[in-house]
Structure formats: structure tokens, C-alpha cells
Amino acid sequence: MTSWNDEAPVRRVAIFGGTHGNELSGVFLVNYWQHEDPTEIQRPSLEVRPFLANPRAVEKSVRYLDCDLNRTFEADNLGKLLEDNAPYEVRRAQEIDQIFGPKGSPDAYDLIFDLHNTTANMGGTLILESARDGFAVQMCHYIQNALAPDGCPVFLIEHPSLKYATTRSVAKHPVGVEVGPQPQGVLRADVLEKMRTIIKHGLDFVQLFNSGKEFPPCTIEVYRITEKVDYPRNENGQITAIVHPNLQDQDWEPLNPGDPMFLTLGGKTIPYDGEGTVYPAFVNEAAYYEKQQAFVKTVKVKLSARGLRAS
Numbered sequence: 145m146t147s148w149n150d151e152a153p154v155r156r157v158a159i160f161g162g163t164h165g166n167e168l169s170g171v172f173l174v175n176y177w178q179h180e181d182p183t184e185i186q187r188p189s190l191e192v193r194p195f196l197a198n199p200r201a202v203e204k205s206v207r208y209l210d211c212d213l214n215r216t217f218e219a220d221n222l223g224k225l226l227e228d229n230a231p232y233e234v235r236r237a238q239e240i241d242q243i244f245g246p247k248g249s250p251d252a253y254d255l256i257f258d259l260h261n262t263t264a265n266m267g268g269t270l271i272l273e274s275a276r277d278g279f280a281v282q283m284c285h286y287i288q289n290a291l292a293p294d295g296c297p298v299f300l301i302e303h304p305s306l307k308y309a310t311t312r313s314v315a316k317h318p319v320g321v322e323v324g325p326q327p328q329g330v331l332r333a334d335v336l337e338k339m340r341t342i343i344k345h346g347l348d349f350v351q352l353f354n355s356g357k358e359f360p361p362c363t364i365e366v367y368r369i370t371e372k373v374d375y376p377r378n379e380n381g382q383i384t385a386i387v388h389p390n391l392q393d394q395d396w397e398p399l400n401p402g403d404p405m406f407l408t409l410g411g412k413t414i415p416y417d418g419e420g421t422v423y424p425a426f427v428n429e430a431a432y433y434e435k436q437q438a439f440v441k442t443v444k445v446k447l448s449a450r451g452l453r454a455s
């Protein structure tokens with residue numbers, strides 16, 4: 145017997161660009177869809193709203209002005225009464241929550257795609273927030289099949305302490321799209337095209353679902369975050385070793401115990417001394433120097449979703 149999830153049709157979808165103002169693929173795609181030609185994101189059974197999440201950071205081509213918008217959507221930030229000197233991004237988070245939320249309520253948008261770039265060699269990655277979001281798992285499965293033989297890694301950020309309150313978490317189904325490598329403040333045609341193709345397939349999936357297509361139970365392989373790894377530092381907090389050339393650009397590739405991980409300027413290799421094989425991601429991400437993070441460790445796990453059909 146197949147077990148089915150009968151879910152309400154997905155009618156309200158948003159595509160966020162510029163949650164980080166210097167990640168330009170999403171900024172340019174959203175501007176294009178807003179001001180030039182929205183036809184490629186239109187589907188008959190749903191409303192799709194392109195939206196610039198942090199316009200002031202976009203103007204300055206910086207990640208953020210006062211604090212990281214993509215870490216600002218905790219309930220106490222969204223609910224608190226703001227003083228005049230409140231950080232811009234906290235104010236903006238409340239606006240976004242009013243338009244697309246309230247987060248956690250039945251009135252919230254059904255689905256938000258949040259477009260990001262990374263300086264790491266992660267390819268076109270989908271980011272899932274919850275292993276139990278069967279709709280999102282089915283969508284990832286669909287997009288992976290549509291893109292094959294090209295790979296489309298799925299990164300699961302669910303974790304008791306490492307998960308953070310993302311901009312897209314306002315929606316019932318939050319899906320991150322993280323494409324790299326691309327330097328901050330730069331546009332690369334190949335990266336933009338990859339992002340655009342992922343969105344096309346994601347919207348096609350929603351349209352098929354709304355129009356009655358049944359998606360049988362599926363299983364996908366995902367990379368689940370287990371740990372953040374900082375650079376080696378001295379007692380003053382300064383970085384003393386850089387990402388080893390053998391690890392650079394090797395996102396999603398196995399890192400085994402004993403493999404080179406960092407390299408000091410004196411030429412000493414610091415190997416990975418963990419227990420088992422991990423799969424690094426966000427390797428040498430520019431934006432994470434301030435977060436004291438050289439890369440994240442992930443492990444491969446299988447995620448299953450029940451069959452899906454519109455109720």
C-alpha cells in the first residue's frame with residue numbers, strides 16, 4: 145500500500161533575491177522578472193512574486209548593513225517592538241514577515257525560493273530546512289531528475305544547534321538555492337543560468353502538483369550538516385593556516401581521516417583527524433571568515449518522502 149500525503153495546492157510562491165546584497169545572480173534575476181519580463185516564472189495555477197529581500201544591501205553591494213538578514217528570523221526578533229535605532233535588517237525582517245508570513249501561521253506563503261551565491265565550488269545546491277518537509281523532498285527529487293546527468297546536491301541544515309533562522313523560513317515550505325562558485329559582487333553567466341534552470345524546474349513541479357499529478361514515494365540522498373570547522377588560530381584569534389590546496393574546491397567530495405585540511409604559511413600540513421569520512425561544503429566561503437568558519441562538515445543520509453498529491 146502506498147501511503148500518500150494529500151496536501152493543499154500551492155498557490156502563493158515567492159522568489160527572494162538579494163537576501164545577501166552582494167550575491168548577484170538572484171539580485172539580477174529578480175530585477176529582470178520584476179521590471180523586464182516575468183513570463184518565465186509564471187505558471188497558470190499559482191501566483192509567483194519575485195522580491196528583493198535586502199534592497200539597501202543590494203544598493204551598496206554588501207552582504208548586509210547591520211546584521212545578517214538570513215540569521216534574523218527568530219520569533220523574538222519578529223515579535224519585538226523596535227526602538228528607533230534597531231538594526232536595519234531586524235526592521236526589514238519584520239516587514240518581510242508581514243508581507244509573506246506571519247511565520248508559522250496559516251496565512252504564510254506556501255513556498256519561498258531564496259536565491260544565494262557562494263564563493264565555494266558547490267555547484268547548484270538545494271537547501272532543505274527539515275527532513276519532514278515531504279513536499280520539499282519531493283520537489284528536490286523532481287529537480288534532481290530534471291537536471292540529470294548534472295548533479296544537484298541537497299544540503300539539509302536541520303541540526304539542534306547549527307540551524308539558523310533564515311529569511312525563507314517565513315514560508316510553509318522554505319527552499320534555498322545556493323549556486324557557486326561566484327565571487328561576491330560578480331556575475332557569472334554559467335552560475336546565473338544554473339540558478340535560473342533550478343527555478344524553472346521548481347516552478348514546473350508546483351504546476352504539475354497543482355494540476356493533479358501524483359508523485360509516488362521517493363528517496364533522495366542528502367548531505368546533512370554535522371559540524372562547523374574553524375580555521376586554526378593563534379592566541380590573538382588570527383588565522384594561522386589556510387585551506388589546503390587538496391581541499392580547495394572539493395565541496396561535496398569525501399574528506400577521509402588523514403587527508404590534508406589546512407596548510408600553515410610555514411608549509412606544515414594539518415590533516416583531518418576526525419573519526420570517519422565527511423563531505424565538506426562552503427569550503428573557504430568568503431562570507432564565513434567573519435563567522436569563523438572554514439567549511440562545514442556533512443554526512444550523507446537518505447531522506448524518504450511519502451507519495452504526494454494535491455487534495
Ligand SMILES: [Zn+2]
Nearest residue numbers: 164167260261
Ligand atoms: Zn547568501
